[in-house]
Amino acid sequence: MITKRILLAATVMAVLAPLAYAGGDSKVEKGATAVPASEAVRVARSFPEGSFSKMAIERPLKKAISDLSAPVGGAKSELRTSTLSPAAVSPHGKQVQPGLVNWESNFKTACLKAKTSAKPVLHFQMMGRLDEEFC
């Protein structure tokens, strides 16, 4: 049993350590040597079509890699990389603008406001937070 727990702990540490270092807005570790985006795109395209067909992640992953070659701060820069200018990164770490909708602070406030505006309430539920980068 003890051996199992040691093995388990080692496995979890091996998986979690890179995730911990990947935290923050910049998804590239500071000081790391950047791979040219064109090279990343070339490698992604070198895989035969369908080689990852069982993985639903394939298309977004390829898209994300191709986005690395998008202009800095371009409209497709959903994926934050170190190539983004500092101004493009939220001053509150992972905080982002929750879209262009005028959100009330909570459902109760929205209902109170709906009573005077004669509008219905749109209540959006989600995992994660709408004002954080990953939601």
Add this chain to the structure above:
Amino acid sequence: MLFSNKEIANYVNQNFVSSWQSVRDVPTISFDFGQGKTLKRTLNGNIATYVCTADGKVLDVLPGLYEPEAFKDRLEQLELLYRFISPMPEARQSAALLSYHRIQQSLLSKAQQPARFIETNEGIKLVQTAMDANQNWSKPLPSGEGERKTIVPKDDLATWEKLTADVRFNETQMRKVVHERLASVASVKPNQISHWLYREVLHADIDDPYLGLSPVLFSAWPFSESPAKMGTN
């Protein structure tokens, strides 16, 4: 993505009072490509959009992800539902709402297109339209409103074909279950059905620390200990 779309946001701001709520943290996964390149993405997150009265009663729910055009179309329908229901006396509102959900559930159960609200000089009506076998559920459903201009750039992720398939599934399968549930309760608020909605409709049990994925995640796990025990040790 949806609420960053200018046309969607403008429409929502003009016609709704909006709020958002996090039901739990979203799981994330990171890919380490080496050489300093890591990619972080969400995993198995899901969303639900409720349209409610000012009393907080749920009129209807859009479960899961939608393409912008389909999302705006369905919101327009739910805004018409609100305007159809709200002038009625309270007792009649409940009966009309139950009737609406029963009609929609019945049509979807027979693989027919759901009825749609149309606004005429005589007021708002719920009408059944003919089913088109090739109906694209990601576009506005036909109701004689004519062709609409696209609100999504061609290369936008929202045109991804898997999202189109999601919309079809949401509209034909998930909403059928939602209508069935809402046809059985006279009045319900979002928080009274959100756990059920995530577990039974969106298949992401927010009360389960592993979101219901334990059988997949741990079926080939090399250790005998259960995930629950792992979490406590």
